[in-house]
Amino acid sequence: MVPSDGCLVSLGIFPTASHGGAAAMRPAPAANWWLPAEKASTKSSTSTMAAWTSCVRCSSNGSSVPRRTCKTSFPPIQQAADERTCMQFSIRRPKLPSSETHPEESSYRRLDVSTWLSHLNELGQVEEEYKLRKAIFFGGIDVSIRGEVWPFLLRYYSPKSTSEEREALRVQKRKEYEEIQQKRLAMSPEEHRAFWRNVQFTVDKDVVRTDRSNQFFRGEDNPNVESMRRILLNYAVYNPTIGYSQGMSDLVAPILAEVLDESDTFWCFVGLMQNTIFISSPRDEDMEKQLLYLRELLRLTHLRFYQHLVSLGEDGLQMLFCHRWLLLCFKREFPEAEALRIWEACWAHYQTDYFHLFICVAIVTIYGDDVIEQQLATDQMLLHFGNLAMHMNGELVLRKARSLLYQFRLLPRIPCGLHDLCKLCGTGMWDSGYMPAVECTGLHPGSESCPYGGTVEVPSPKAPKDGKKGPKASREGFGFRR
Amino acid sequence: MAETYDFLFKFLVIGSAGTGKSCLLHQFIENKFKQDSNHTIGVEFGSRVVNVGGKTVKLQIWDTAGQERFRSVTRSYYRGAAGALLVYDITSRETYNSLAAWLTDARTLASPNIVVILCGNKKDLDPEREVTFLEASRFAQENELMFLETSALTGENVEEAFLKCARTILNKIDSGELDPERMGSGIQYGDASLRQLRQPRSAQAVTPQPCGC
Numbered sequence: 001m002v003p004s005d006g007c008l009v010s011l012g013i014f015p016t017a018s019h020g021g022a023a024a025m026r027p028a029p030a031a032n033w034w035l036p037a038e039k040a041s042t043k044s045s046t047s048t049m050a051a052w053t054s055c056v057r058c059s060s061n062g063s064s065v066p067r068r069t070c071k072t073s074f075p076p077i078q079q080a081a082d083e084r085t086c087m088q089f090s091i092r093r094p095k096l097p098s099s100e101t102h103p104e105e106s107s108y109r110r111l112d113v114s115t116w117l118s119h120l121n122e123l124g125q126v127e128e129e130y131k132l133r134k135a136i137f138f139g140g141i142d143v144s145i146r147g148e149v150w151p152f153l154l155r156y157y158s159p160k161s162t163s164e165e166r167e168a169l170r171v172q173k174r175k176e177y178e179e180i181q182q183k184r185l186a187m188s189p190e191e192h193r194a195f196w197r198n199v200q201f202t203v204d205k206d207v208v209r210t211d212r213s214n215q216f217f218r219g220e221d222n223p224n225v226e227s228m229r230r231i232l233l234n235y236a237v238y239n240p241t242i243g244y245s246q247g248m249s250d251l252v253a254p255i256l257a258e259v260l261d262e263s264d265t266f267w268c269f270v271g272l273m274q275n276t277i278f279i280s281s282p283r284d285e286d287m288e289k290q291l292l293y294l295r296e297l298l299r300l301t302h303l304r305f306y307q308h309l310v311s312l313g314e315d316g317l318q319m320l321f322c323h324r325w326l327l328l329c330f331k332r333e334f335p336e337a338e339a340l341r342i343w344e345a346c347w348a349h350y351q352t353d354y355f356h357l358f359i360c361v362a363i364v365t366i367y368g369d370d371v372i373e374q375q376l377a378t379d380q381m382l383l384h385f386g387n388l389a390m391h392m393n394g395e396l397v398l399r400k401a402r403s404l405l406y407q408f409r410l411l412p413r414i415p416c417g418l419h420d421l422c423k424l425c426g427t428g429m430w431d432s433g434y435m436p437a438v439e440c441t442g443l444h445p446g447s448e449s450c451p452y453g454g455t456v457e458v459p460s461p462k463a464p465k466d467g468k469k470g471p472k473a474s475r476e477g478f479g480f481r482r
Numbered sequence: 483m484a485e486t487y488d489f490l491f492k493f494l495v496i497g498s499a500g501t502g503k504s505c506l507l508h509q510f511i512e513n514k515f516k517q518d519s520n521h522t523i524g525v526e527f528g529s530r531v532v533n534v535g536g537k538t539v540k541l542q543i544w545d546t547a548g549q550e551r552f553r554s555v556t557r558s559y560y561r562g563a564a565g566a567l568l569v570y571d572i573t574s575r576e577t578y579n580s581l582a583a584w585l586t587d588a589r590t591l592a593s594p595n596i597v598v599i600l601c602g603n604k605k606d607l608d609p610e611r612e613v614t615f616l617e618a619s620r621f622a623q624e625n626e627l628m629f630l631e632t633s634a635l636t637g638e639n640v641e642e643a644f645l646k647c648a649r650t651i652l653n654k655i656d657s658g659e660l661d662p663e664r665m666g667s668g669i670q671y672g673d674a675s676l677r678q679l680r681q682p683r684s685a686q687a688v689t690p691q692p693c694g695c
Contacts, residue, residue, distance in 0.1 A: 201576055202549055205500030209520045246499065246549045247523050287555075315558045323555060324524030332523070378558070379542065382527050 095396070102402040108139035116145050124163030126152065132159070137350035138402070140341045146258040153347040154255070154271035156264065170264065177263040181230065184237040199236040199244045203229060210249040214336070216257040227262045228253055234266060235273075242273065247327045254331075254340060275349075290326050291319055294357050296417040301361055301404060308372050315378045321385040322360050329356055330394075333363075338394025345398055351405060354421050358408070362400035367392060413437035416450050487531050487538040487672035489662070491651055492562055493644070494592065496584050497569030498577040499548030502603040505634035506569065507545050510644050515635050522547045525559060534648045540672060541644060560591035564660075564668030565598070565647040570618075572602045572631060573610040578618070585625060593668070595660060599647045602631040605638055 109115070111132075119132045126132055132152075141149050151157045156173075157166050187195060207229045211217045217224050231252055236243045251272060256265045295317060299306040309316040324332060329346060331339045346355045364371075367388055371381055408414075408421070416438050440450035495503040499521065508516040511528040522545055529542045546559055566588050570577040581600070588596050600622045602613065615631060622629035628646055632639040654660040655669065662669040 197576065202499045206521050209518070212518055212520075246521055246547050249521075250523070315561065318555070318558045320525050320555065320558055327523050332520075379527065382525060386527060 096399055096403070100403050101399055102138075102406045104138060105399060105402065108135050110139045110142050111135055111145070111149065112142040113145055116141075116149060124166070125161065126159035129159040133348040133350050137345050137348035137355075140344050146340075147260060150255065150258055150344075150347075151264060151268050151271075153344065154268040155275050156267045156271045173267050174263040177234065177266050180234045180238050184234055195236070200233060202246060203232045203236075203244050203249070206246060206249045207232065211253040211257070214253070214257060217253065224256065227265075228256055231256065231262060231266045231269060235269060238270070239273070250328050250331050254336070254343075272347075287323070287326070290357070291317075293354060293418060293421060294319065294322070294360055296415060297357055297361055297408075297421075298364065300411075300415065300418070301408075302365055302368075304372050305364055305368055308375070311375075312378050316381075318378075320378065321382045322363075325360055325363070326356065330359060333389045334392060334394040334397075335390060338398075342394060342398060345401075351409060352421055355401065355405065357421070358401040358404045359397060361404055362397045363388075363392065365404075366397060366400055413439045415439055415441040417441055487540040489537065489652070489655075490540045490542060490670040490672050491564045491648060492668040493541050493543040493647065494560065494563045494566040494588065495543060495545045495569060496566055496588060497548060497601075498571075498574075498580050498584075501548065501569045501571040501574070501577050502634045503548065503567075503569050504545050506567065506601065506603060506632065506640055506643070507543055509634045509637050509640045510543070513637070515637070525555065532645060532648065534645055535652055537652060538672070539648050539652070541648060543644075556587070556591060560588065562666045562668045563588070563592040563596055564651050566592065566596055567601050567643055567647065568598050568627065569601045569603050570613065571604050572613050572618075573604055573607045575612040578613045578621075581621065582625075585627075593666060595654075596668070597628075597647055597650045597654070598625075599628040599630065599643050599650075601639075601643050602629070603634060605631040605633040606635045 115135070119126055119128070119135075121127050136149070136153065152159055157169070161169065184195075207225050210228065217228070228249060232244055232248060235248070248269075252265065252269045255268050255272070256262070259265045259268055295306065295309070298309070309319065329339075330342050333339070334342065342356075342359060346359070349355075352358070363385075367385070370376070371384055374380075376384055414421075414437075419438055438450075495507055497503055504519055504522050504526065505516050507526075507528050508514070508519070511530050524547070526545045527543070528545070529540060531538060531540045533539075544559060544563070546555070568581060568584055568588065570581055572578075585598065588598060600618065602615070602618050618631075619629050621627075628650065630639045630643050630646065632643055634640060651660065651669065655662055660667060660669065662671065
């Protein structure tokens with residue numbers, strides 16, 4: 001048995017595609033959202049991208065290989081994917097041209113103690129919740145006050161509450177938490193057996209392998225691991241329908257590490273499970289809904305990628321490569337500091353409850369060109385994005401995602417499949433007063449007309465031909481024709 | 483000679499949470515134990531080219547969460563698998579008890595012909611054993627599975643498990659019991675195969691230069 005040789009070479013910098021330019025950012029009133037982007041007007045020679053390529057032809061000194069060469073050695077019909085052994089992956093930090101960023105991008109700094117206090121009145125109430133959420137969406141929260149601010153974002157504390165009320169709430173909630181725990185400890189032997197099999201068995205295995213590299217959970221018999229364990233077990237008692245799903249430990253651990261108190265963390269986690277959509281849902285239909293929206297969003301924003309998925313059939317449209325992104329809200333895709341910034345941006349529920357889907361699209365837009373260019377198959381895509389984990393630039397992805405949301409909100413019309421992305425989430429959605437038209441793009445079984453009031457008046461979207469435009473068309477993004 | 487192989491087999495690693503599926507995969511691919519491994523969420527993936535009975539076979543191994551929740555994922559995951567490692571933990575009867583359910587999934591969702599090897603993992607923890615070798619061999623026999631006890635920690639029998647499974651599939655191809663050209667067989671011809679199903683790949687046919695890596 002001969003294991004094949006490992007092969008790692010680093011590639012030189014490719015000349016890269018130019019991006020959808022400034023013109024693509026401005027919607028024209030009569031624009032159709034499905035038209036391909038205008039040719040890029042901004043050349044971005046500094047921008048870089050990640051790339052897989054085959055090293056079949058690489059030279060022994062590992063010098064750079066022109067992309068075209070790589071392509072011939074990696075034909076799209078290639079059956080096997082993988083290849084730790086044979087593909088090379090190089091990552092450079094791409095940059096976003098200013099035309100591709102949200103216009104308010106630079107208006108916010110990180111929320112630090114003094115700005116945080118300025119959001120509170122003398123009773124400790126958040127003056128203007130929307131402003132706070134917006135500030136967090138753009139600037140994030142300074143590590144030193146995360147433990148204080150997260151409970152608001154996770155809706156454990158109401159922004160209207162005074163400091164005094166919050167203290168009273170904490171006392172009351174601590175009591176409730178203890179009651180839940182008592183309920184768990186008072187199970188009959190029979191109940192306990194079932195609980196052990198359905199919940200505890202997996203929780204016990206998972207807590208000892210969650211965030212162990214984090215100082216807070218490091219070492220043998222760490223009491224914080226035991227806290228995490230109790231929170232998860234108690235949660236399964238509190239909400240037996242959801243119980244425990246793998247991934248929950250990954251979500252609760254960072255909260256515990258910031259909020260510190262076990263009962264407070266429990267209630268923050270309860271809020272997280274109720275108010276976020278990327279939750280580790282045990283239900284098929286929740287995941288299906290996310291994937292459905294994501295596919296629609298990709299069709300709208302990155303047609304070539306969407307078409308690639310379609311060409312792969314059912315397995316491609318399942319988008320296996322992004323399931324972990326959704327389940328753990330990108331926790332394993334980025335180093336912790338960046339991942340938590342993404343969490344905060346999602347938790348801010350600024351203008352959408354589905355910001356995590358814009359993050360997905362941003363990743364695909366920034367790091368997915370090779371998938372299309374090399375026509376990667378389902379398994380290859382899984383490997384491509386799997387290997388990007390911890391090598392992507394989280395700040396960049398966030399900025400791109402914010403800009404995608406901005407553009408989404410400027411669309412003259414949105415397909416009815418994405419209607420729910422625009423549902424009001426607190427104050428502020430469509431706050432400019434501008435409302436896009438809803439356009440029916442799908443079949444609604446069991447319903448005569450579009451349940452979202454969408455109208456049909458358009459020819460089917462025209463797909464840009466792959467390969468025809470070369471790398472220039474690789475980031476059509478949102479397209480508007482003037 | 484990377485990227486040249488006669489066959490490509492899709493393999494699965496299945497079994498309850500915490501039985502060491504990812505560690506078996508990691509041990510097989512990297513030849514070392516994965517310390518501080520975290521639980522798998524979603525689907526992960528590794529591959530290695532091995533030489534079995536004179537044939538070069540690329541094993542493409544799919545690894546997923548022990549607590550899999552999504553039918554949609556499950557379908558894509560199982561589809562077209564030629565072989566599977568069905569893993570339990572010899573120190574945990576609970577993981578042994580759920581073997582039948584995993585096996586049913588594999589045979590209904592992948593293929594009734596899927597070649598399955600039962601792996602009693604964590605062999606190194608013999609003092610904590612809850613499932614005897616004899617008992618598991620009986621289960622294997624009754625269900626027509628191959629069987630090995632493995633240790634992802636020490637590496638014992640890990641390679642053997644994968645190779646044994648691959649060898650059985652090759653034998654079945656030789657005997658005509660498995661038809662690689664049948665859709666969803668989980669078997670594909672590779673570059674080096676005499677049967678070029680697809681267009682020849684001249685770029686890869688040239689003598690590969692050393693990669694220096």
